[in-house]
Amino acid sequence: MICISSIRCGCLSISDLTIKPGLVAITGPNGSGKTTLLEMIAGIQIPIEGSIRINNTEPRKTTVGWVGEFPDLNMTFTRVTDEIASPLRFSFQPCRAIEESVYELARTMGITQLLHRPVRSLSGGEKVLIALASALITKPEVLILDETDSHLDAFTLGTVDIIIRNVGVPHVLFATHRPDRVTSADHVIVIKQGEVLRKGTPDEIHLNSIQGSEHLSLLRTLRDPTLWRAVHASDS
Structure with a gap:
């Protein structure tokens, strides 16, 4: 487990977040804090406040x-x-x-x-x-891909997905703007303006987002590319 408690760093402010093992997609508008979160999990950045533990160990003492x-x-x-x-x-x-x-x-x-x-x-x-x-x-215990899929063709991206599914790394976290990648993950974390807006399986987030929410403008559906592009074209 990756356990995040009361962290603050840059634009990020997360009171409590537990990331289960598996393939985890982290998504949200540009500038929402995705890279900052990944850098703290990797030990590249240290939060101003709060703590991050990977299986009860500090990130910098974990192989990432x-x-x-x-x-x-x-x-x-x-x-x-x-x-x-x-x-x-x-x-x-x-x-x-x-x-x-x-x-x-x-x-x-x-x-x-x-x-x-x-x-x-x-x-x-x-x-x-x-x-x-x-x-x-x-x-490594944790593998992080920070928008690595941004410039990949479909064949190479498919190769990467097969590899990361089969190498046996307990935690694989990737930041992405691609809806097809999000829906292929085991778990999804949606970040906006430095806060966790949604978390769950792709189906859970899809179901919650279409049942009425104050954040409906951000999360109407993970499976509609047109709405997805509209969401990520703006930080509003």
């Missing part, structure tokens, strides 16, 4: 994998193999064990053909897959 919207901006090495292996090398793992781990993960993800390529030769979607492999190589 992170993939951002533009993952190539954070890539350090010129070869794909070295980029994937970098978290293990920085933790001084034995060379033979690192090689075996990289190959096994690449085989599982179906990207062995990329291992000996230069990073600069990869397409945008391939770079996302390499960043995902680098995030998974340490077998």
Whole structure:
């Protein structure tokens, strides 16, 4: 469990939030606080007030994998193999064990053909897959994808979804504006103006949003792309 209690940081103010294991979509208008929440869960930011615990442990003492919207901006090495292996090398793992781990993960993800390529030769979607492999190589307890799907084609996005469903990471959290991605999650957290507006399964949020609510303008339906676009085009 990820337990959030009385946190305040930037625009975020969340009194109480429990995130269950599984695939969790975090959505809401631009500037609502999605990235700030994910950065605090990852230990990148520390809340001004309150606490976050991942299975009763502080985020910075938990193994967290992170993939951002533009993952190539954070890539350090010129070869794909070295980029994937970098978290293990920085933790001084034995060379033979690192090689075996990289190959096994690449085989599982179906990207062995990329291992000996230069990073600069990869397409945008391939770079996302390499960043995902680098995030998974340490077998994290939490995997975070911060709007990583924003620039992916349908095929690559489908590949990413298959991978994150099958790698066995207890908590997978992703920020997204895409309705198809939200409805594919196990749980959904909707944020607006720094507060949690709704949480539940996609079906629960869909049902609640069409039964009458003061927030109906934001959550009429998760399954109507036209309304979805209208909602996220404005922060009002």
